[in-house]
Amino acid sequence: xxxxxxxxxxxxxxxxxxxxxxxxxxxxxxxxxxxxxxxxxxxxxxxxxxxxxxxxxxxxxxxxxxxxxxxxxxxxxxxxxxxxxxxxxxxxxxxxxxxxxxxxxxxxxxxxxxxxxxxxxxxxxxxxxxxxxxxxxxxxxxxxxxxxxxxxxxxxxxxxxxxxxxxxxxxxxxxxxxxxxxxxxxxxxxxxxxxxxxxxxxxxxxxxxxxxxxxxxxxxxxxxxxxxxxxxxxxxxxxxxxxxxxxxxxxxxxxxxxxxxxxxxxxxxxxxxxxxxxxxxxxxxxxxxxxxxxxxxxxxxx
Numbered sequence: 001x002x003x004x005x006x007x008x009x010x011x012x013x014x015x016x017x018x019x020x021x022x023x024x025x026x027x028x029x030x031x032x033x034x035x036x037x038x039x040x041x042x043x044x045x046x047x048x049x050x051x052x053x054x055x056x057x058x059x060x061x062x063x064x065x066x067x068x069x070x071x072x073x074x075x076x077x078x079x080x081x082x083x084x085x086x087x088x089x090x091x092x093x094x095x096x097x098x099x100x101x102x103x104x105x106x107x108x109x110x111x112x113x114x115x116x117x118x119x120x121x122x123x124x125x126x127x128x129x130x131x132x133x134x135x136x137x138x139x140x141x142x143x144x145x146x147x148x149x150x151x152x153x154x155x156x157x158x159x160x161x162x163x164x165x166x167x168x169x170x171x172x173x174x175x176x177x178x179x180x181x182x183x184x185x186x187x188x189x190x191x192x193x194x195x196x197x198x199x200x201x202x203x204x205x206x207x208x209x210x211x212x213x214x215x216x217x218x219x220x221x222x223x224x225x226x227x228x229x230x231x232x233x234x235x236x237x238x239x240x241x242x243x244x245x246x247x248x249x250x251x252x253x254x255x256x257x258x259x260x261x262x263x264x265x266x267x268x269x270x271x272x273x274x275x276x277x278x279x280x281x282x283x284x285x286x287x288x289x290x291x292x293x294x295x296x297x298x299x300x301x302x
Contacts, residue, residue: 042285049279054272067279077280080258081287083170084239087259090174091181091238092231098178099185099230100223104215106186107193108201118190122183129180133247136176137163140248163249166256173248173257177238185230192226193219228299232292239288260284 049067053060071077102121106114124132139146140162147159162172196218204214242261245251251258251266258266260280268277 045278046282048274049282051275053274055268055274056272060275063275067275068283070276071279071283076255076258077260077263079255080260080263081284083257084241084259084284086170087174087177087238087241088235090171091177091241092234094178095181095185095234096227096230098182099189100220102182102186103189103193104219107190108211108219118187121186124180124182125184129243130247132176132180133244137248140172164253166253169249169253170257173245176244176248177241181234181237185234188226188230189223192223196222224299228296231295231299235291235295236288239284239291 050062050064051060052063052067105111106117111117138144141147142159142161142164146162150156150159160168163169165172200218201214204218209217240261241259242265245257245259245262246265249257251262261284264277264280264284267273267280
């Protein structure tokens with residue numbers, strides 16, 4: 001009797017669940033959009049990277065992996081990928097350090113106007129990057145507010161053409177990325193801190209733990225997921241930076257701020273080397289996936 005009732009129950013569940021192919025019917029529109037707007041263009045880019053083509057004429061020459069060898073062998077392109085690695089520090093590592101401090105103060109401290117500070121910190125995320133780049137280009141100008149302030153406080157020796165100095169231009173551009181990314185990282189970390197049970201902090205205080213000990217023993221380990229998400233988003237932003245570099249420096253002075261995304265634009269639309277441009281894009285995509293796979297692997301490790 002019990003077996004018969006169990007069999008009837010299983011049949012009822014199968015009837016409610018429907019055929020095995022039914023979920024694919026619901027997923028089909030999303031899969032078509034994903035394939036049409038992401039996978040197909042990516043496959044076409046991989047195909048173009050195997051050809052020598054100027055992007056205008058219908059003729060092209062199959063060159064195999066010669067474009068990839070050119071990407072590896074070109075010192076300018078290797079330098080561009082090195083600059084992208086430097087930007088990871090400014091876009092991801094530095095905002096994470098600053099964001100941890102700000103999020104802890106705003107979430108755990110008794111700060112009046114917490115909502116106002118949260119909006120102000122997040123504000124750079126809602127401003128178009130082109131607008132940000134134009135604004136900071138004016139701030140960095142030789143006669144701009146930054147140099148004027150340095151001269152006003154007696155630090156005129158530090159004033160310089162920030163976007164025209166071979167040594168300081170890349171850090172200056174990277175600092176803009178820090179300013180933009182810090183708000184996003186801080187808000188993500190504040191959300192993570194808000195879900196940490198207050199009982200843990202109360203127990204730590206009863207044991208005599210200081211604020212610094214609470215941070216390293218409770219707050220930081222509890223933010224593993226939020227830190228992983230923040231690093232993923234900011235590393236991707238650092239590696240695909242284009243508009244900021246294009247508006248502020250155009251890769252200059254010389255090649256001191258050129259980055260892979262800018263080299264894709266330069267090779268495709270200025271030099272007419274679409275094959276090499278797509279090869280750069282494919283290499284950049286692989287690097288982004290590899291770095292974020294490592295970050296997520298570390299973040300998921302217990």
